[in-house]
Amino acid sequence: MSSDTDLSTTTGGAAEAHEQDDLYHHEISDKNYIFIALFLAVLTAMEVAVTEISGVPEALLIPSLLVMMLIKFFIVVSYFMHLKHDSALFKFGFYVGLGGAIVLYSVMLTTFHFFIT
Amino acid sequence: MSDTTTDPPVTPESEGTDTVVADVVPAGYDDGQDHIGLVHHTSTGLSNTKLAMWLFLGSECLLFGGLISTYMLYRNRQGDALGPDQLWDIPFTSATSFVLLMSSLTMVLAVSAAKRKDERGTRLWLTVTALLGGLFLAGQVYEFTVFYREGLGYTTSLFSSSFYTLTGFHGVHVAVGIIMLLALVGMLAKGRIIGDKAETVEMVGLYWHFVDVVWIVIFTLVYLVPA
Amino acid sequence: MAIIERPSDTPALARTSGVVTPTSSYGYFRRPVETTGWKSWAFTVDHKKIGIMYGAVAMIFFFVGGFEALLIRAQLAQPDGTVLSADKYNQMFTMHATTMVFLFAMPMAAAFANYMMPLQIGARDVAFPRLNALSLWTFVLGGVFINSSWILGGAADGGWFMYAPNSSVPFSPTNGVDFWTLGLLMTGVASQVGAVNLIVTALNMRAPGMTLMRMPIFTWMALVVQFLLLFAIPIITVALFLLLFQRNFDATFFNVAEGADPLLWQHLFWLFGHPEVYILVLPSFGIISEVLPTFSRKPLFGYPFVVFSGAAIGLVGFGVWAHHMFAAGLGPISVAVFSVATMAIAVPTGVKIINWTLTMWGGKLWFSTAMLFAVGLVVQFTIGGLSGVTHAVAPSDTQQTDTYYIVAHFHYVLFGGAVLGLFAGLYYWWPKVFGKMLNETWGRWNFWLMIIGMNLTFGPMHIIGLQGQPRRMYVWTENRAGEGFFNLGFWNLISTVGSLILGIGAVLFLVNIWVSRKNPPAPADPWDARSLEWITENPPKEHNFDRIPTVHALDEFFHRKYEDVGEDGQHDFKQVKSGAEVIAEEEANAESHIHLPSPSYWPLILAFGIMVICYGVIYSTLLLAAGAAIAILALFGWALEPPTADDSEFDPPSSGGGSSSKELAHV
Numbered sequence A: 001m002s003s004d005t006d007l008s009t010t011t012g013g014a015a016e017a018h019e020q021d022d023l024y025h026h027e028i029s030d031k032n033y034i035f036i037a038l039f040l041a042v043l044t045a046m047e048v049a050v051t052e053i054s055g056v057p058e059a060l061l062i063p064s065l066l067v068m069m070l071i072k073f074f075i076v077v078s079y080f081m082h083l084k085h086d087s088a089l090f091k092f093g094f095y096v097g098l099g100g101a102i103v104l105y106s107v108m109l110t111t112f113h114f115f116i117t
Numbered sequence B: 001m002s003d004t005t006t007d008p009p010v011t012p013e014s015e016g017t018d019t020v021v022a023d024v025v026p027a028g029y030d031d032g033q034d035h036i037g038l039v040h041h042t043s044t045g046l047s048n049t050k051l052a053m054w055l056f057l058g059s060e061c062l063l064f065g066g067l068i069s070t071y072m073l074y075r076n077r078q079g080d081a082l083g084p085d086q087l088w089d090i091p092f093t094s095a096t097s098f099v100l101l102m103s104s105l106t107m108v109l110a111v112s113a114a115k116r117k118d119e120r121g122t123r124l125w126l127t128v129t130a131l132l133g134g135l136f137l138a139g140q141v142y143e144f145t146v147f148y149r150e151g152l153g154y155t156t157s158l159f160s161s162s163f164y165t166l167t168g169f170h171g172v173h174v175a176v177g178i179i180m181l182l183a184l185v186g187m188l189a190k191g192r193i194i195g196d197k198a199e200t201v202e203m204v205g206l207y208w209h210f211v212d213v214v215w216i217v218i219f220t221l222v223y224l225v226p227a
Numbered sequence C: 001m002a003i004i005e006r007p008s009d010t011p012a013l014a015r016t017s018g019v020v021t022p023t024s025s026y027g028y029f030r031r032p033v034e035t036t037g038w039k040s041w042a043f044t045v046d047h048k049k050i051g052i053m054y055g056a057v058a059m060i061f062f063f064v065g066g067f068e069a070l071l072i073r074a075q076l077a078q079p080d081g082t083v084l085s086a087d088k089y090n091q092m093f094t095m096h097a098t099t100m101v102f103l104f105a106m107p108m109a110a111a112f113a114n115y116m117m118p119l120q121i122g123a124r125d126v127a128f129p130r131l132n133a134l135s136l137w138t139f140v141l142g143g144v145f146i147n148s149s150w151i152l153g154g155a156a157d158g159g160w161f162m163y164a165p166n167s168s169v170p171f172s173p174t175n176g177v178d179f180w181t182l183g184l185l186m187t188g189v190a191s192q193v194g195a196v197n198l199i200v201t202a203l204n205m206r207a208p209g210m211t212l213m214r215m216p217i218f219t220w221m222a223l224v225v226q227f228l229l230l231f232a233i234p235i236i237t238v239a240l241f242l243l244l245f246q247r248n249f250d251a252t253f254f255n256v257a258e259g260a261d262p263l264l265w266q267h268l269f270w271l272f273g274h275p276e277v278y279i280l281v282l283p284s285f286g287i288i289s290e291v292l293p294t295f296s297r298k299p300l301f302g303y304p305f306v307v308f309s310g311a312a313i314g315l316v317g318f319g320v321w322a323h324h325m326f327a328a329g330l331g332p333i334s335v336a337v338f339s340v341a342t343m344a345i346a347v348p349t350g351v352k353i354i355n356w357t358l359t360m361w362g363g364k365l366w367f368s369t370a371m372l373f374a375v376g377l378v379v380q381f382t383i384g385g386l387s388g389v390t391h392a393v394a395p396s397d398t399q400q401t402d403t404y405y406i407v408a409h410f411h412y413v414l415f416g417g418a419v420l421g422l423f424a425g426l427y428y429w430w431p432k433v434f435g436k437m438l439n440e441t442w443g444r445w446n447f448w449l450m451i452i453g454m455n456l457t458f459g460p461m462h463i464i465g466l467q468g469q470p471r472r473m474y475v476w477t478e479n480r481a482g483e484g485f486f487n488l489g490f491w492n493l494i495s496t497v498g499s500l501i502l503g504i505g506a507v508l509f510l511v512n513i514w515v516s517r518k519n520p521p522a523p524a525d526p527w528d529a530r531s532l533e534w535i536t537e538n539p540p541k542e543h544n545f546d547r548i549p550t551v552h553a554l555d556e557f558f559h560r561k562y563e564d565v566g567e568d569g570q571h572d573f574k575q576v577k578s579g580a581e582v583i584a585e586e587e588a589n590a591e592s593h594i595h596l597p598s599p600s601y602w603p604l605i606l607a608f609g610i611m612v613i614c615y616g617v618i619y620s621t622l623l624l625a626a627g628a629a630i631a632i633l634a635l636f637g638w639a640l641e642p643p644t645a646d647d648s649e650f651d652p653p654s655s656g657g658g659s660s661s662k663e664l665a666h667v
Helices: A014-025 A030-052 A058-080 A088-111 B012-020 B048-074 B090-115 B119-150 B158-189 B197-224 C038-042 C047-077 C086-121 C129-151 C176-204 C217-249 C263-296 C303-317 C321-325 C332-360 C369-392 C394-400 C404-434 C440-466 C488-515 C556-561 C579-588 C602-619 C621-639
Strands: C562-564 C573-575
Touching: A030 A058, A030 B090, A030 B197, A058 B090, A058 B197, A088 B048, A088 C217, A088 C263, B048 B158, B048 B197, B048 C176, B048 C217, B048 C263, B090 B119, B090 B197, B119 B158, B119 B197, B158 B197, B158 C217, B158 C621, C038 C047, C047 C086, C047 C129, C047 C404, C047 C488, C086 C129, C086 C176, C086 C217, C086 C263, C086 C404, C129 C176, C129 C602, C176 C217, C176 C602, C217 C263, C217 C303, C263 C303, C263 C321, C263 C332, C263 C369, C263 C404, C303 C332, C321 C332, C332 C369, C332 C394, C369 C394, C369 C404, C369 C440, C404 C440, C440 C488, C556 C562, C556 C579, C602 C621
Parallel strands: none
Antiparallel strands: C562 C573
16 A cells, blocks of 8 residues: 655755755744744834824825835745745746736726825 | 757766656655656756746735725725724734734744654644634634624625725635645645645745735735725 | 556557556545546546647637627628627627637637647646646636526626626626626636646746757747736636626625726726737747748747747736727826837737748748648738727727727737637647648638638728727618718628638638548658657657657757758758657657656546536525535545555556556646
8 A cells, every 4th residue: 555654755856955955055943933023023013003103194104104014025925935045936926926916006096096196 | 040059968878767757756755766866857946836836826916916906996985984994993903913924923833844844843833823814814704793783794885895805805815724724734644745745835835924915915005004 | 546658678668558446545535547438538637638628629619609700790791680689699799709719719729738838848748737637627617607698598798898887787687797707717717727837837847958948939929828817817807706796795896876986897807808819819929930930941030039029928918908998088198108008019019920921031831721821820910910000099099999990900810810820720730639631622721711701701890990880789770881882781791791701611620620530640740840749649649758858959850850061150951860760769769667647536526616606606505505515525635636556556567577657646
């Protein structure tokens, strides 16, 4: 019968090894991950705090929220999803989609006069 | 027109077996043949499933982008009906957002454990991730129930339709993620993962992080940015 | 549980086609084992069988859509036509377009991509064979689902672009639009999944030595198309869900009274819709980029330019969508921006036309039927492109929009471009897929009747468009037909006659298939072709290549047959081997261990579950739940499916030695 025991994760593939190398060089330890998570939590708290402050002009508030959002976004993508140290092809697949979405939908919203108040 | 630049050196023996154990051979699978060095032989050296997942996530950006744009367009179109200012409970949503953020951490710890072949650790962190995801969803359900009771139905206004559709789609993605996580835990426990276990966990992880990242955007644009 | 490839001591691989019954199974669910009969088609994950099924079903829908077109033309042949009521007419033009775009052209291109891409890159199958089967069955069942609307209360009637709020329940009260919406969500799944599959295949499964710039040009164009699909399908998915929720859950997305903006639908639809037209035409561009060099006995002129212009068309194609909305009230700035962008996209397309023309220039032209269709594309598509340029100029488009001039344009580019290219591919690759040649005489009749027919049908539409005939009008009257002999009446009649000729021409293709069915087997290399897929038998063995070829050049097959003996930079190619000899050489060095993916029940079952969900959305929540249950069961079955059978489950190896090879499957 098969071979549950054989389904180990001993990979030995050359390509896998190459990728593993990359990982080992840029290996993020569990401790680092926890620090990153705490940083993200702090950023989130800051985002919320900024909205609580009264008297902040919208022209300042919205960009600062967007910046904080983007920082969180790219930290999760780059480190938790490991994209920073991964192949350019993965980056291409994801960022073309992301960039395309931002550009196309921004143009669409512009035709709706969304950004011109 | 011929381009005969550098070709990989190929010996007669390896030419046969080198490429035949193509990409349909799962890494690590022992079928009696010596696949060491030949597993996952792909033209780019990258895993098929990982490439597929990144392409899929790239396409999901366009899906959520469309839903987010629809919301942004319609966010102020509620007339006299309820709007964001009357409804949002920022402290509560901050808490659920924090929960989802932490689930990304536990997910990453699960992947890390899988790479270390720490089977118990992997299953533990995957389960915690699923629980945190479930907690997030429970928070969403509670939040929506409160909104509904306050008078924000699905069809109340453009704002409400867009809001529920956007967050609903996200919620469904979270739910699918939870199912995948729990299924993964079950399959790992029964030894039913074919191929590289760490990679499978990582793949589910990529999906999970993406769902978290979408929420990062939604939380800011929907809840924090003033209407 | 698996099909055994058993090597014998002779070089050629022996094959068994018996059924193996597993004695035990890995998990809960077994894999199907049949190698003959309908089950071997229903549960196959072989890209070649899947490609054939895609093509066959697409061809059926071609004639369904064509019949719908003939009814439209019959209605418009005479003033005050009585063939179709206004309501039926609306359904007819909606379904004609929907069928032709989503159920014929896209799947036919998918047929070619599925069949040819692995062969062209030297692979044994696609990256994810079961996902490939899922794509096929979601398409087939999606097409059946949409067309079941005809007998379930009426088909969709809002035009293939389904503008809101006309698509809402008050204006489209039958279930037709829901059938359309859900059916397109299904076919969208097919395309999306297929896109991921084929991109990974093209990037990851190329034969050794095949760099990206040595990939056959059809594979390149197919790859660009998959990227277009990957990013465009989610956009229409959003639009379709918004419409679905509007119609079924009273959402207010397109309720103008609530403050909705109908342009939201238009933007979302055309953000998908414009890349869609490049999705429709680029595969045909890829096909003729293979056909023209073969029948000009010359390599493709400017291969890198053709590759990059294809990628450029894809990229810029995402930036011009609002040229479908010039008369929608966007305002002068938006209109100007999109007008300029649209003019820009003519450039890479023009590059291709130049490259194709220069490929033929100085070549030794062989006008096989495939070549006729390919040259036909170059001519006809150029005409369509020229009218397209007039649309890019926003002021003139404002006159042309919603008239038959637009109908003329897109039929010239779609029929003259996409369809002619697909037919070129059919004639070119028929011997490869079916092992027989199609009859060349019937092929000529097929081609010429289609060309004459299409020009008689769509040519006059330029004229009647400029004479003022609007689109989507179910009837025209004598006193509105204009003065003089060459008025609407005259040209509409010509157009209808043309459509009949076109229809007959199309049917001749089926006749050709029928009369060719008893032809002798095709020769090994019927066209003296250039690319890798021809280094296989006709039709290929199940495992495609006896030995995965090592690639040293673009047009690898050509370079194995012909050696350059020229001097001083001059090329002089002399034939050193025949195609049959090249193939035989591969067979002589056949690999002994060949792994093929195993068939599976789950893709078909999952597709069926999705279809039941769709019926459930329209008719009953219970049905929806049942469909969801089937789908979830299928997903778990899929995930838990064994990849392969145990050694003990196979028949013992023959005593002649050699170890038995097994089949493995992953996804």
